[in-house]
Amino acid sequence: MPELAPALHAALADFAAHERVLVALDFDGTMSPLVDRPQDARPLPASAAAFEQLATSPGVYTAVVSGRNLQSLNQAYPEPRPEICIGSHGAERLLPEHLGALWHDEPLSTKQLQLLKELTGRLEQIAAAHANVTVEHKPSATVLHVRQAAPDTALKALAQAKSALQQLDGVALLEGKAVLEATVHHGDKGQSLQWLREVLDVQAVLFVGDDVTDENGFKVLGSADLGIKVGAGPTVATYSIPSPAELPDLLNILIFMRH
Numbered sequence: 463m464p465e466l467a468p469a470l471h472a473a474l475a476d477f478a479a480h481e482r483v484l485v486a487l488d489f490d491g492t493m494s495p496l497v498d499r500p501q502d503a504r505p506l507p508a509s510a511a512a513f514e515q516l517a518t519s520p521g522v523y524t525a526v527v528s529g530r531n532l533q534s535l536n537q538a539y540p541e542p543r544p545e546i547c548i549g550s551h552g553a554e555r556l557l558p559e560h561l562g563a564l565w566h567d568e569p570l571s572t573k574q575l576q577l578l579k580e581l582t583g584r585l586e587q588i589a590a591a592h593a594n595v596t597v598e599h600k601p602s603a604t605v606l607h608v609r610q611a612a613p614d615t616a617l618k619a620l621a622q623a624k625s626a627l628q629q630l631d632g633v634a635l636l637e638g639k640a641v642l643e644a645t646v647h648h649g650d651k652g653q654s655l656q657w658l659r660e661v662l663d664v665q666a667v668l669f670v671g672d673d674v675t676d677e678n679g680f681k682v683l684g685s686a687d688l689g690i691k692v693g694a695g696p697t698v699a700t701y702s703i704p705s706p707a708e709l710p711d712l713l714n715i716l717i718f719m720r721h
């Protein structure tokens with residue numbers, strides 16, 4: 463049996479003792495190690511296998527709560543995926559009907575579509591002017607990626623993007639790991655977790671994530687819940703694990719505790 467830090471082990475046991483729980487995992491940097499190109503990311507097979515097994519445990523719901531849009535999540539996460547997937551930081555929500563899905567993606571307004579076009583044009587110009595800086599397109603957001611750029615180029619491109627976009631009314635900027643995301647939709651992972659908590663009627667939520675945007679998820683967790691940050695860095699999560707490589711052990715211990 464693998465081991466966890468004693469305090470985390472005890473907190474996991476408390477969480478596992480609830481009858482109905484939600485286990486929600488972030489994707490990039492949590493299920494999948496970070497890689498240079500977003501299209502190359504895949505979940506660690508041991509994490510995907512443990513997550514699949516956990517979903518068969520009575521009273522356990524599993525969900526991926528990602529900043530990716532659902533189409534890109536589908537490409538990166540081979541079947542079988544969890545039935546519940548939150549994409550675009552909460553702007554897209556996939557919940558099967560038998561779990562009481564009431565969510566319909568709100569179509570973007572004409573104003574939002576115009577804004578998305580405008581911000582995308584500005585980010586594309588910045589990417590074109592900097593070596594190895596790229597742009598990722600999402601239904602309600604555009605992301606500037608600088609992971610493959612030289613450090614000074616990355617800093618310059620990010621600073622230019624911020625100043626080019628911060629005056630655009632109706633655009634929210636999300637800073638992530640080697641990315642700046644500009645979105646016209648204002649959902650976040652915290653709102654999505656609260657929505658899932660209500661719809662699924664669970665008593666406790668476990669959320670694991672690594673990035674700045676995952677902090678919105680950690681912030682909504684209460685005393686029955688458990689927030690676990692992957693890797694170093696400032697966080698409001700109570701516990702942490704060093705890297706995505708430790709996630710399978712965590713999930714397998716939870717599976718054992720639920721039996």
Ligand SMILES: O=P(O)(O)OC[C@H]1O[C@H](O[C@H]2O[C@H](CO)[C@@H](O)[C@H](O)[C@H]2O)[C@H](O)[C@@H](O)[C@@H]1O
Pocket residue numbers: 488489490491492495496497498499500501503527528529530531598605607609638639640641643673675
């Ligand atoms: O919430 P997540 O599932 O963690 O998604 C957050 C962003 O992840 C992706 O970017 C990150 O992962 C890439 C692949 O490992 C990496 O190259 C990039 O530097 C990371 O920031 C994704 O491309 C974004 O759209 C997501 O918002």
